[in-house]
Amino acid sequence: MSKIEFISPEGLRVDGRRPQEVRKINYRLNLFSRADGSAYYEQGNTRVLAAVYGPRQVTRRGASKHDRAIINCEYSMATFSTGERRKSAKRDRRSTEISVVIRQTFESVILTHLYPRTQIDIFMQVLQADGGTRCACINAASLALIDAGIPMRDFVVSCAAGMIDGVALTDLNYIEDSAGGPDLPLAILPKQNKICLLQMDSKLTIEQYEEVMQMAVEGCKQIHAVLDAKLKDVTDQLVNKRKTLL
Amino acid sequence: MKLEASADVIRKLHPLEFYKRFLPEGIRPDGRNLNKPRVTVISAGSLTTAEGSALVKLGSTSAICGIKAEVTIPADTEPQCGKLVLSVELPPLCSPNIQRWTDSVEQNSSLEVQIEDILLKTNVLNLEALCIKDSSAVWVLYVDVYILEHDGNCFDAALLSVLTALTNVKLPEVEVNEEQIVSIVEGGSTQSLELNHYPIPLSFCILDDKLLVDPTSEEEELSSTCFTIVYNNRGELCSLYKPGGKHINDDILEECKQTTLNRTEHIVKLMKQANEAKK
Amino acid sequence: MxxxxxxxxxxxxxxxxxxxxxxxxxxxxxxxxxxxxxxxxxxxxxxxxxxxxxxxSKQETTVPQIGSIVLATVVKTTTQFAKVDITCVEGKALETTFMGMIRQQDVRATEIDKVVIYESFRPGDVVRAVVISLGDSKSYYLSTARNELGVVFGTSMAGQTLVPVSWKEMECPKTHLRELRKVAKTI
Known part of the structure; x- marks a missing residue:
């Protein structure tokens, strides 16, 4: 029996959300003048920065591919981003694994064949971690890639879901994540309804899995709607501004 | 024979020539006068996971500092003093010239040594204030600076972010029991830190024999020398840092010292405003 | 839509x-x-x-494509080729440079086996060239084998900007010494 009441009798979670509710999202594009694309993304208390450089010259000789661009992803958590200070090992195992996972997600989505012999760098920095950092970074990276004008097949969105005390929950925060239940981060291409990334740990029965998966998909769709709406406004202003300058 | 091309192209191919067209008029390509620093924006306490935090922007250069406090055993030689551990990082996302973490190791180390020297040798913070129990428990402050955007003059941004973060650190009240276990007092008060003085920096560079204040990264690359002067709010000179580079005259140094001194009041005011806004 | x-x-x-x-x-x-x-x-x-x-879209990422006219700065010359840093593509300055190479056979259109690289380019020259292929893993292959391609800006041994005299010679305005270059014909 868990000490913390994750779901109140009224069906509310520790932070007052309903099980299927995603946290409040806020983002800004084009913060950095020197990066080709950048985004600052907030989902509840999780705050991440993403910067995209490229397509540019491949840094590692011999790594370049003759028919497409190579994608280089680096995920890093600031030492002060978590409750307990993280040791500043830049290449710790968890960061490397997440970098690889995110890179593979974007390799399939970016139209890399348009830029052979080049490299596209995606750097993600977590400033504050409150659960769902992997997913927040994917969303931030998607926005930064859009800001950089790098062509993609679709707008990748990501959300995690889990199950605590038999109730499926979307977008777990740190407290819920540490409860020991299953954690399922998911990234989809919303317009094509295709899965890019799917991970799951801990145990689930098939029925529970279906439920949690459905929650994650719904969560992704919620996030996509929020990101899309603001993006259209922002682009409208930018495209209008460009027209008046010409 | 002239190269017919747009301003952007000339800037890229012959950056020094490009600058030479501006400097004699007394302005720089970004519109500033030669002796004008960029607009400084300071905000404090926005990170909830850190005990103290600050974000400083100098034009397009930004630095974020987060301070985390932990309890540790003090050194035998200084049983009443807490500790301060500083680290500065320039991650690849801050600049197109830094493509791997290893590219910025030199810069990180230089900035760390510079800032640490100022903090510890000019006694900015009373390390005795971090003592919990003599000889058995003290606070250690892990001060971590990340340069999020590098457009020149990372040192100023980094030092200002450290100072502002230190001023908004909130340490919880703790107690030590007989088994030497330290625990947080429920509903206890929070301890803030008082800085003995505020060392405020200003960096300069010499480009084509002209003195520029607060250089951008393009100006730093073209300059023949860069140096930093630090004065505190009491008018005392805290640091002079000219790490090699072309020689300069005494009178230029005097001019720079005066410029730095004149700016300290404004910056300290910004820092105090940032902390007020947080409350 | x-x-x-x-x-x-x-x-x-x-x-x-x-x-x-x-x-x-x-x-x-x-x-x-x-x-x-x-x-x-x-x-x-x-x-x-x-x-x-x-x-x-608001931003076009510029990358050298086959057929793009580029401006590049000569970095190194050997007997076989000149290594260059591509700085501008189609009139747009790049934030980070790409490496390019002009091989001996791509310097000019005639008598390509008699080309001497040192008489065509010197380190520090700015060259207008066309991208002919994506090259090997390190650099793009460029060509200056057209009249309007070649050195557009060069510095003499005395440090002055060179003035073009013919398609293969440039003169220093101070010392009046002539230096050999593959000069771009500017209209």
Whole structure:
């Protein structure tokens, strides 16, 4: 029996959300003048920065591919981003694994064949971690890639879901994540309804899995709607501004 | 024979020539006068996971500092003093010239040594204030600076972010029991830190024999020398840092010292405003 | 999908039967989808009854393509080739440079086996060239084998800007010494 009441009798979670509710999202594009694309993304208390450089010259000789661009992803958590200070090992195992996972997600989505012999760098920095950092970074990276004008097949969105005390929950925060239940981060291409990334740990029965998966998909769709709406406004202003300058 | 091309192209191919067209008029390509620093924006306490935090922007250069406090055993030689551990990082996302973490190791180390020297040798913070129990428990402050955007003059941004973060650190009240276990007092008060003085920096560079204040990264690359002067709010000179580079005259140094001194009041005011806004 | 609508990547904007896929779009299963965020624009294509559909976005990432005219700074010369740093593509300055190479056989169109690199380029010269291939893993291959390609800006041994005299000679205005270069003909 868990000490913390994750779901109140009224069906509310520790932070007052309903099980299927995603946290409040806020983002800004084009913060950095020197990066080709950048985004600052907030989902509840999780705050991440993403910067995209490229397509540019491949840094590692011999790594370049003759028919497409190579994608280089680096995920890093600031030492002060978590409750307990993280040791500043830049290449710790968890960061490397997440970098690889995110890179593979974007390799399939970016139209890399348009830029052979080049490299596209995606750097993600977590400033504050409150659960769902992997997913927040994917969303931030998607926005930064859009800001950089790098062509993609679709707008990748990501959300995690889990199950605590038999109730499926979307977008777990740190407290819920540490409860020991299953954690399922998911990234989809919303317009094509295709899965890019799917991970799951801990145990689930098939029925529970279906439920949690459905929650994650719904969560992704919620996030996509929020990101899309603001993006259209922002682009409208930018495209209008460009027209008046010409 | 002239190269017919747009301003952007000339800037890229012959950056020094490009600058030479501006400097004699007394302005720089970004519109500033030669002796004008960029607009400084300071905000404090926005990170909830850190005990103290600050974000400083100098034009397009930004630095974020987060301070985390932990309890540790003090050194035998200084049983009443807490500790301060500083680290500065320039991650690849801050600049197109830094493509791997290893590219910025030199810069990180230089900035760390510079800032640490100022903090510890000019006694900015009373390390005795971090003592919990003599000889058995003290606070250690892990001060971590990340340069999020590098457009020149990372040192100023980094030092200002450290100072502002230190001023908004909130340490919880703790107690030590007989088994030497330290625990947080429920509903206890929070301890803030008082800085003995505020060392405020200003960096300069010499480009084509002209003195520029607060250089951008393009100006730093073209300059023949860069140096930093630090004065505190009491008018005392805290640091002079000219790490090699072309020689300069005494009178230029005097001019720079005066410029730095004149700016300290404004910056300290910004820092105090940032902390007020947080409350 | 009406014109001048703002679209996000993945949005369907047309079909292969009615339009041709242009910049900022890609095709999937016979449908044309947007690949960047921007406004949908259709243009007429001469000699084709289908219109070309494109998405206009705020930023175009410039990368040297085959056929692009580039400005490059000569970094190193050997007997076989000149190594250059490509700094501008089609008039747009690049934030980070790409490496390029002009091989002996690509310096000029005639007598290509008699070319001496040191008499065509010197380190520090700015050269206008065309990208002929993506080259090997390290550099793009460039060519200056056209009249309007070659050195556009050079510095003499005395440090002065050289003045072109003919397609293969430039003169220093101070010392009046002539230096050999493959000069670009500026109209």
């Amino acid at each position: 009406s014109e001048s609508d703002v679209v996000t990547p993945g949005t369907r904007i047309g079909s292969v039967d009615t339009h041709i896929s242009g910049r900022g779009t890609y095709t999937r299963d016979g449908r044309i989808c947007a690949s960047v965020v921007g406004r949908v624009v259709t243009k007429d294509v001469p000699n084709q009854d289908k219109k070309i559909i494109e998405v206009e």
